[in-house]
Amino acid sequence: MSGEHGAHEGESKAAAGSKQDITAWASKDGQFRRQASTFRDKIEVGGKYPPEEGRYVLYVSLACPWAHRTLIVRKLKGLEKFIDVAVVHAHMGALGWSFYPPVRDQDGGYPKTQGEVGEPDGLAEVTGDPLYKSKFLRELYFRVDPNYSGRFTVPVLWDKKTESIVNNESSEIIRFMNSEFDSLLDEEHVKLDLYPEALRSEIDDQNKWVYDTVNNGVYKSGFATTQQAYEDNVVPLFKSLDRLEKMLEGKQFIAGDQLTEADVRLYTTIIRFDPVYYNHFKTNIGTIRHRYPNLNAWQKRLYWQNDAFKSTTNFDHIKRHYFESHPQINPTRVVPVGPQPHIEHL
Ligand SMILES: N[C@@H](CCC(=O)N[C@@H](CS)C(=O)NCC(=O)O)C(=O)O
Incomplete structure (x- = not known):
């Protein structure tokens, strides 16, 4: 089950230091290499993190395809009462994911650094951090490990009881979501097996x-x-x-x-x-x-x-995140209007 993001772990460690601009993505050879996830525990019956009502929070960006996997499986398997959801703002700046919009420059653009909390900017479904009122996602990682030096990625599956990160690797989260709550679910949700x-x-x-x-x-x-x-x-x-x-x-x-x-x-x-x-x-x-x-x-x-797919797909977050968060690719941060419609009708 492990290993999806295991290939290039050491490589980007240096680039991921908290003083570096985390939006400097590519290596010297021009290739982008994704870093391995750090927290790899699991929810399991009888384990350190057992399935339990109201115990877990999934921190996500609605823009992020990896986090999106976990939102879909949470809905498909009917895990809402076990796992709450907390949603970051779509804009990701030099300090990483934030629970608030960034403060805009005088000309209305985004500043290069992003230490301040901005006013709500009308982007729906941003929840902020329900547990600690953090400004940035990185604060959760430092809460668990003050010396954490990896990337501050979503999704993060958080355990309220031990105040720790269970897992931040989507491919593993969707696997234990698929099976480990079954003893507490109704027949219809148990029957749905995404990894038969x-x-x-x-x-x-x-x-x-x-x-x-x-x-x-x-x-x-x-x-x-x-x-x-x-x-x-x-x-x-x-x-x-x-x-x-x-x-x-x-x-x-x-x-x-x-x-x-x-x-x-x-x-x-x-x-x-x-x-x-x-x-x-x-x-x-x-x-x-x-x-x-x-x-x-x-x-x-x-x-x-299938509502699990539609209700978790948010084109506002998706488009604003990418077009506004990568100034090296889109310096004006203008978000294209199309394609219309974002997804064609059946
Ligand atoms: N290993 C992760 C990858 C997650 C990931 O790369 N998430 C991106 C957003 S789409 C992120 O949070 N990036 C922030 C960063 O790398 O600083 C998974 O599949 O769960």
């Missing part, structure tokens, strides 16, 4: 290449700072989309004939593709809606026919 025994090897296989070339592939294309690094990633990304398009021919779901975590993990990238990645990350060999009819139909079915 019979499909595990198929799902594991797909997870590997989909993670590397699609989920992370869009970031590796978008954060590349050399032509070579960009092309080295954007081409495999579209090869994988072509492959997924073929896999979905005459099929409803990615793995087997049922909804699984493979659908959840792919959806959070595909739903952001036309509205954001296509132009912001220059992944513009084609759009989902024009080049990939099967993928488009698949994302529309999930969005329009």
